[in-house]
Amino acid sequence: MSSPIITRFAPSPTGFLHIGGARTALFNWAFARGRKGKMLLRIEDTDRERSTDAAVTAILDGLTWLGLTWDGDAVSQYARAERHREVANELLKRGKAYHCYCTPQELEAMRAKAEAEKRPIRYDGTWRDRDPSSAPAVVKPVIRFKAPQQGETVIEDHAQGRVVIPNKDLDDLIILRSDGNPTYNLSVVVDDHDMGVTHIIRGVDHLTNAARQTQIYLAMGWSVPDMTHVPLIHGPDGAKLSKRHGALGVEAYRAMGYLPAALRNYLARLGWSHGDDEIFSTEQLVEWFTLDSLGKSASRFDFAKLENLNGHYIRHTPDAELLRHLLAFMPHAEGGPDLLARTDDAMKAKLLRAMAGLKERAKTLVELLKGAAFLYASRPLSMDDKARQILVDGGHAALAALHPVLAGAGDWTAHTLEAAVKTHAEQAGLKLGKLAQPLRAALTGTSTSPGIFDVLEVLGRDEALARIADQAKP
């Protein structure tokens, strides 16, 4: 029996959980869940300057909202610095690392010179084989990894295939800063090893790091985890994801009214596929997901397709469940908190009854909420331009004639109301639209809404009749 699968998601808390990170987390999660493995969460906070607690919270909240759960507690990488130092010293002892006394200024000059001469920008190995006794006493040294200079480093990658990097192109990276704190590449290797990570799934922007990390694994005599570097997500214009495009935190997607399930489905189809399947459940994703079915080229973020998917999910979510989503969404919506405060049990009941008609017309929860606005409106309703025009073009009179008809209807249900209005239309020789549109205007203040008889029913006899009376003029 093979050892259990352990994946990890390792974001750095320098900002929100952006969409690319969310997808990486989704893949790690799906892979682990599909194999009865575990997904660990590690916060890469070794950069004390830029890491913030707020970012950690945002990342945890984002993952939770997306429904991606991790096993065990989130691990702080910084908290493990002592262990990282220990490994750095072990490397030193093994002759796989050395002290470097170059100052940041000297390194800067080195880079500038290389750039001016159009040479590759790399550390020149000044202290690689130099006798430390010649070290300047005032400079606190860093520890650099003694990278192999000959041969090549190979990464067997599930998504990228076999990637070969010439060792001469990889310089001696710093693994321990002059202040004694470890750097990313060292910490990652030590943590992944100590945490028992078997599969690393992350963005291709880490491909070069994978090579350097592989060298460190080898230097320590540790086995190298299985690697998968997934292609990046670009903006609609093919360039880097910008704020305007999609480089937003997942909380922004929540505020735009997307359902977690829809976003998961959409994200899964970016860079991964299962034949022609477009719409599938998260359970199916977990069942179908394999590392080898990942693509290799970057994909562009397409809001139109996300909207379409989201609309599908909204339409297929049971009314009561959708109402819960809507209620949970309100605090994050513009003007939502105010509406939420006005949502008592009676209003919830109305929303629930209107939901079937509402959800057909919404691609996002923002639109769903907007569609429900007429339920919250108070008399006399304000009319938008189109509604006003309908009323002016004979609407007022039509309503005046309709009011007694509705008032005299038997029971206040969509069914009987529809029968009553249709009979009236026939007798008056009018097309149904000539009555429905004025009703819609009077009842909702707009020219679009769910089926008008459902609107009548949901509003209730008293409120509906009153709204009609408000607009009825001879």
Added chain:
RNA sequence: GCGCCCUUCGUCUAUCGGUUAGGACGACAGCCUUUCACGUUGUAAAGACGGGUUCGACUCCCGUAGGGCGCGCCA
């Protein structure tokens, strides 16, 4: 500049040497209809370019072009 990677409809993708190159979003047109939607039917739309290999290339190889990523005492 150096290294690595990528390139099928506008977009996401299927195809794993032999297909009329398929699906989805979007677009356009029709149908349905009390509005808006939903639904439904249909149309247009692709192998970057140039060489090979092969009986046969979107698929394999080489080159060109375009694009991406990386090259910090950041992660």
